[in-house]
Every structure is written in structure tokens, then in C-alpha cells.
Amino acid sequence: NAGVTQTPKFQVLKTGQSMTLQCAQDMNHNSMYWYRQDPGMGLRLIYYSASEGTTDKGEVPNGYNVSRLNKREFSLRLESAAPSQTSVYFCASSPGLGDEKLFFGSGTQLSVL
Amino acid sequence: QKEVEQDPGPLSVPEGAIVSLNCTYSNSAFQYFMWYRQYSRKGPELLMYTYSSGNKEDGRFTAQVDKSSKYISLFIRDSQPSDSATYLCAPTGPLAGKSTFGDGTTLTVKP
Numbered sequence: 001n002a003g004v005t006q007t008p009k010f011q012v013l014k015t016g017q018s019m020t021l022q023c024a025q026d027m028n029h030n031s032m033y034w035y036r037q038d039p040g041m042g043l044r045l046i047y048y049s050a051s052e053g054t055t056d057k058g059e060v061p062n063g064y065n066v067s068r069l070n071k072r073e074f075s076l077r078l079e080s081a082a083p084s085q086t087s088v089y090f091c092a093s094s095p096g097l098g099d100e101k102l103f104f105g106s107g108t109q110l111s112v113l
Numbered sequence: 114q115k116e117v118e119q120d121p122g123p124l125s126v127p128e129g130a131i132v133s134l135n136c137t138y139s140n141s142a143f144q145y146f147m148w149y150r151q152y153s154r155k156g157p158e159l160l161m162y163t164y165s166s167g168n169k170e171d172g173r174f175t176a177q178v179d180k181s182s183k184y185i186s187l188f189i190r191d192s193q194p195s196d197s198a199t200y201l202c203a204p205t206g207p208l209a210g211k212s213t214f215g216d217g218t219t220l221t222v223k224p
Contacts, residue, residue, distance in 0.1 A: 004156075031209040042119075042201065042216040043157070050209035058210060090156050100145060100205050100212060104156035 002026055006091050006105035013081045013112045021076040021108050023091030029103070030096030032074035033058075034066060036087040037107075043090070049074055050096060081112045116140050119202055119215030128224050132189040136202035136215045139183065143204035146178050147212065148187045151199045160200070161187065192222045 004025045013019060025032065034046040035058075045058030049068040063085060065077045074093075078085060091105040119136045126132055134148075145164050149157035161176040163169040169176045175188040185202055202215040 033210070040216060043214040045210060045212075048210040056210060092156075094209065096209055098207060100207075100209065101147065101159050101162060102149070102157070102203075102212060104149075104158065106156050107154075 004091055004093055004103055004105035006089075006108055008108060009106065010109045011111070013078075013110065015082060015112060017081050018077065018079050019081065020078075021089055021091070021110075022073070023075065023105060024073045025091075025093040025103070026072065027093060027095075027103065028071070029093035030071070031094045031100070032068065033092040033094070033102070034064070034074070034076045035090045035092060036060065037090060038087050046076065046089075083112045086110060086112045114139065116213045117202065117204055117215045120218055121216065122218035123221065124218060125221045125223060126192055128192060128194060128222055130192050130222070132192050132196070132220060132222075134187040134189075134200050134202070134218050134220070136185045136204075137183055138185070138204045138213070140204070140206075140213070141183075142206050142211075143213075144207050145205040146176065146185050147203040147205055148174075148176055149201040149203060149214075151201060151217070153198075157201055189220075192220075194222045194224050197221045 033048040047066040148161040151157040177186040199217040205212040
């Protein structure tokens with residue numbers, strides 16, 4: 001059972017480039033999330049999808065877009081990367097419907113030069 | 114002021130010590146209280162969760178919640194070097210997207 005799978009694990013971008021981070025879960029969870037983690041700032045929610053077909057902004061959505069492709073997949077897109085987006089990105093899922101225990105992927109280390 | 118304040122650490126203890134990790138929160142809407150453990154360069158993993166005030170024990174770990182004072186704690190008994198990690202408290206609301214994380218406390222258990 002793979003759980004939550006994120007790709008890629010590492011990425012280096014130049015300022016202004018675009019990229020999409022991919023996430024898939026095989027636990028039949030309803031809700032999916034994208035977080036970023038910066039040193040000393042904990043985990044901050046970028047976007048989430050409470051259920052297939054819905055997406056909502058989290059605490060730090062500026063500069064990002066998301067797509068809930070189907071129940072399994074939730075992607076995060078950076079349209080024009082900036083150095084401030086250098087961070088570790090985690091995808092997570094939860095069963096939803098009142099059960100909000102989070103299951104995380106292994107993360108993507110993104111550097112924007 | 115942040116919704117969740119966590120003792121910053123870092124914390125270094127000898128093997129076998131009792132460890133206390135603490136958080137306070139301000140939002141009365143939080144209903145569930147999670148603790149996540151994060152090893153270096155890994156994603157967080159759920160360690161403990163509780164839905165009510167009081168204590169919940171799981172092996173060497175005890176989660177304690179006091180809703181009246183908005184205070185949550187995680188105790189680790191007989192700490193082991195394998196417990197060396199960052200611990201994140203996460204009070205959580207009843208709906209999706211309502212987990213709020215503390216900044217984490219990094220624990221090192223020395224053999």
C-alpha cells in the first residue's frame with residue numbers, strides 16, 4: 001500500500017519558470033491537501049480539496065493553482081516561480097467527513113533561483 | 114498572535130528520560146487534537162490523536178488535553194534514540210482544511 005505518492009522529490013527552477021507537482025493517494029480518501037514547510041514556520045496550508053470536484057484556498061494560496069483531477073489525484077501548479085516559493089512541499093490526504101487525520105507524502109524539495 | 118503556540122525547543126535529553134512537549138491554542142472551535150512526528154527529510158506521520166479532554170495513552174506515549182485552559186501536551190516515557198524527531202501539535206476543527214500546526218519541537222535523545 002503506497003499511501004500518498006508525490007513527484008518529483010527534488011526540483012530546481014529559475015525565476016519565472018512554471019511547473020506542476022503531482023500527488024496521488026490510494027486510500028480512497030475524500031480530502032486532499034497541499035502544504036509548504038519553511039524553517040521555523042511549521043506547515044502552512046496552500047490549498048485543499050474537501051471532496052472530488054471542490055477546491056479551496058488555505059492560508060498561503062498566492063502564486064499557486066490546484067486541480068483535483070479525480071478522487072485519487074491532486075496537483076499543485078506554480079505558474080511563474082519566485083524565490084519566495086523555495087520550500088518543501090507536502091501533499092496529504094484524509095478520509096474526510098469528520099475524520100481529519102492527515103496522511104502525508106514524502107515531500108518535494110523545491111529551489112527557485 | 115498565532116492560533117497555536119508550541120514550545121520551540123530544541124530539546125536534548127538522555128536516553129530513558131521522560132519528555133514533555135507542549136502547545137497552547139486560542140480557537141475554541143478545535144475539536145480534535147493530533148500529534149505528528151516528523152523524522153529528518155521525511156513527511157509528518159500521525160502519532161497520537163484525541164477528541165476530548167483528559168489523557169490518552171499508547172505505549173510509551175501519552176497525549177493530554179485540557180480544553181478549559183486550551184493546553185495540549187505529549188509525554189514520552191523511557192525515551193529512545195529512535196524518538197529523535199520533530200513533533201508537531203495540530204489542533205483540528207471538524208471540517209476539512211481546519212488543522213492548524215504548531216511550528217514543531219525538535220527532540221534529540223542521546224544514547
